[in-house]
Amino acid sequence: MSDPPTPSPYHESEPLVGKMFRVLYLNNPALIEPGSRDDHIECNLSPTSLGQHPQFTALSYCWDVPEPKVPILCNGVKLQVRPNLQSALRQLRLPEKQVCIWADALCINQDDLEERVRQVKFMKEIFEAAAEVIVWLGDESDDSDIGMQAAKELADAARKYLEQRDTIYNMPADDPLVDEIFGKFRRGSEYPRFHALSQILNRNWFHRTWVVQEAAVARKLKILCGGSVMTWEDFTLVASLRSQLNLTTSANDKNVTPLILANTRLDYQNGVNRDLLSIMYRHRVFEATVPRDKVYGLGGLAGDDIAKHFMANVDYAGHEFVLYREVAAEMLKRGQLGVLSVAPGLNREHADGLPTWAPDWRVTRQSPCLGLWNEHDIHLVRYKASGDSEPSVRFNDAGSLLALECCRVDTIEAVGDIMIVEDIPHGFPGILRLPKFAYMLDNWRQVTRTSQSAEYPTSEPIADAFVQTLVGGPPSSTLTCCDSNTISSPVRLAYFAG
Known part of the structure; x- marks a missing residue:
C-alpha cells in the first residue's frame, strides 16, 4: 500500500495563469508584538493577479543557508522554511491585524519548475506593483541596533547640513560647517558604532x-534590521557619507555594492534606459546561487530587445554556459562588440566549455575594461578602432566558434613579462621595493623599444603609444617619464580595441 500524498498548500481550485500570483496573509494572534518568538507562524496563501491591483508588501531578503529549516503553518499545512524568512515573518506581523505579503520562497511553489519559470518572467512587475518593498537584513546581531542608530544620527546630520548647503556630495574639506556638523562622528569613541554599521553593510543582502x-x-x-527601520534614501545617503567623511573602519570597507544599488535605483526611477550588457556588467560583482540568474535576475531592468528576448524565454533546465554563450552571440550579432571587452577575472583561466568570446558571468571579481573610468559602467567605453565600419560576425553550426571579418593592422613582434601589482614586494608600508619594479620597467622598455627615437605609425612617440596602451588613455592627462623619454603630449583614448 503506497503512502498518502504529502499535503501541499499550492493546490488552488484553478491553476495560476497569465499574470496571476499568490499573496500571503500573515495571521497574528492578539497582543503578540512584532518580532516576538512566543508563538508559531500561521499564514494563508491566496491567488490574485496584477489586474486586480492587490495591496501588499513585497519582501526582499536573502534565502540564507538551506539547513536547518524551521516549521510554519501555511493553509493549514506544515511547511519547512529557512530561518531568515521565519524571522522576517515574525518581525512583520502586527497585533490584531492581517498583513498581506509577497515572499518568493512561499508565494511560488519552488518544487514546480514550470511555475517558477512563469513567475520569474514577471517578477519585476510584482515588485513594481507592491505598495512598498521591505528589505529584511536579518535579526539584530553584531551590535546592529547600535550601527542603525549611528546611521540615523548621521542621516539627521546630513539634513542639517543641507539646510545651509546645496549638496551633500563633494563637500569641501576646508568648509567649517563640515567639521561643525560631522566632526563628532570622527572621534575615536565613535569607532565601535561605525564598525557595527560596517557589519550591517557587509550582510549578504547587499551582495545578491x-x-x-x-x-x-x-x-x-x-530597510529593516532587527527592530530598526530606515528609509532607503537615508540609508544610502549614509553609505555615501561614510566614504566622504572617512568613517570606514577597514581598508576593505568600501561600500561598493550599496552605492551601486543606489545608482541603479536612481537610474531606473529617473527613466534611464540601459541595455543588457551595461546592466550585467555594472552588477557583475553581485553573487547568484543559480548562475543563470546573472541574466534572469537582471534582465528585467534592461530596455533593449536582447533582454526582452531572453526574459520571454526563461529556461532553468539548460546549462548556464549555453545561456552565457547565447547572450554574447546575440549581442555580437547586433553589433555590440563591447561584450568582447569584458575581461576575465585576475589570475583566472577561462572556463572549459565556454567560448573565450563569451564572458563568464559567474566570476564576480573581473578586471575592469581597458580605458574605463568608472569600472561599473561599460557603456562609457568609446573605442572606435574600426571607424564607421559595421561588424560582420558568423558562427559555426554549434554556435561555439566565432568568425570575424577583419583587416591586418600590425604584427606582434615581442611579448613582455606580466606585472601583477599584488605580487610586487613592498618594504615599509606604501614604499615599493624598486629593484624588481625597475627590472619590470626595463623589460618593457626593451620589448617596446622606447629608447629609440622612432615615431609610432600614428605619428606620436613610441613611449606615448606604450603608456596609452597601459592605462587605456585617460584624456587630458600629461605624463613625464623619469628618464630621457619625456611624454609631452596629452594622453588620449587608446586606439587599440583591446
Missing part, C-alpha cells in the same frame, strides 16, 4: 543579484 531589481523598481523602499 536578485536584490538589484527588487531595490530598483520599488515604489517605496525601507
Whole structure:
C-alpha cells in the first residue's frame, strides 16, 4: 500500500495563469508584538493577479543557508522554511491585524519548475506593483541596533547640513560647517558604532543579484534590521557619507555594492534606459546561487530587445554556459562588440566549455575594461578602432566558434613579462621595493623599444603609444617619464580595441 500524498498548500481550485500570483496573509494572534518568538507562524496563501491591483508588501531578503529549516503553518499545512524568512515573518506581523505579503520562497511553489519559470518572467512587475518593498537584513546581531542608530544620527546630520548647503556630495574639506556638523562622528569613541554599521553593510543582502531589481523598481523602499527601520534614501545617503567623511573602519570597507544599488535605483526611477550588457556588467560583482540568474535576475531592468528576448524565454533546465554563450552571440550579432571587452577575472583561466568570446558571468571579481573610468559602467567605453565600419560576425553550426571579418593592422613582434601589482614586494608600508619594479620597467622598455627615437605609425612617440596602451588613455592627462623619454603630449583614448 503506497503512502498518502504529502499535503501541499499550492493546490488552488484553478491553476495560476497569465499574470496571476499568490499573496500571503500573515495571521497574528492578539497582543503578540512584532518580532516576538512566543508563538508559531500561521499564514494563508491566496491567488490574485496584477489586474486586480492587490495591496501588499513585497519582501526582499536573502534565502540564507538551506539547513536547518524551521516549521510554519501555511493553509493549514506544515511547511519547512529557512530561518531568515521565519524571522522576517515574525518581525512583520502586527497585533490584531492581517498583513498581506509577497515572499518568493512561499508565494511560488519552488518544487514546480514550470511555475517558477512563469513567475520569474514577471517578477519585476510584482515588485513594481507592491505598495512598498521591505528589505529584511536579518535579526539584530553584531551590535546592529547600535550601527542603525549611528546611521540615523548621521542621516539627521546630513539634513542639517543641507539646510545651509546645496549638496551633500563633494563637500569641501576646508568648509567649517563640515567639521561643525560631522566632526563628532570622527572621534575615536565613535569607532565601535561605525564598525557595527560596517557589519550591517557587509550582510549578504547587499551582495545578491536578485536584490538589484527588487531595490530598483520599488515604489517605496525601507530597510529593516532587527527592530530598526530606515528609509532607503537615508540609508544610502549614509553609505555615501561614510566614504566622504572617512568613517570606514577597514581598508576593505568600501561600500561598493550599496552605492551601486543606489545608482541603479536612481537610474531606473529617473527613466534611464540601459541595455543588457551595461546592466550585467555594472552588477557583475553581485553573487547568484543559480548562475543563470546573472541574466534572469537582471534582465528585467534592461530596455533593449536582447533582454526582452531572453526574459520571454526563461529556461532553468539548460546549462548556464549555453545561456552565457547565447547572450554574447546575440549581442555580437547586433553589433555590440563591447561584450568582447569584458575581461576575465585576475589570475583566472577561462572556463572549459565556454567560448573565450563569451564572458563568464559567474566570476564576480573581473578586471575592469581597458580605458574605463568608472569600472561599473561599460557603456562609457568609446573605442572606435574600426571607424564607421559595421561588424560582420558568423558562427559555426554549434554556435561555439566565432568568425570575424577583419583587416591586418600590425604584427606582434615581442611579448613582455606580466606585472601583477599584488605580487610586487613592498618594504615599509606604501614604499615599493624598486629593484624588481625597475627590472619590470626595463623589460618593457626593451620589448617596446622606447629608447629609440622612432615615431609610432600614428605619428606620436613610441613611449606615448606604450603608456596609452597601459592605462587605456585617460584624456587630458600629461605624463613625464623619469628618464630621457619625456611624454609631452596629452594622453588620449587608446586606439587599440583591446
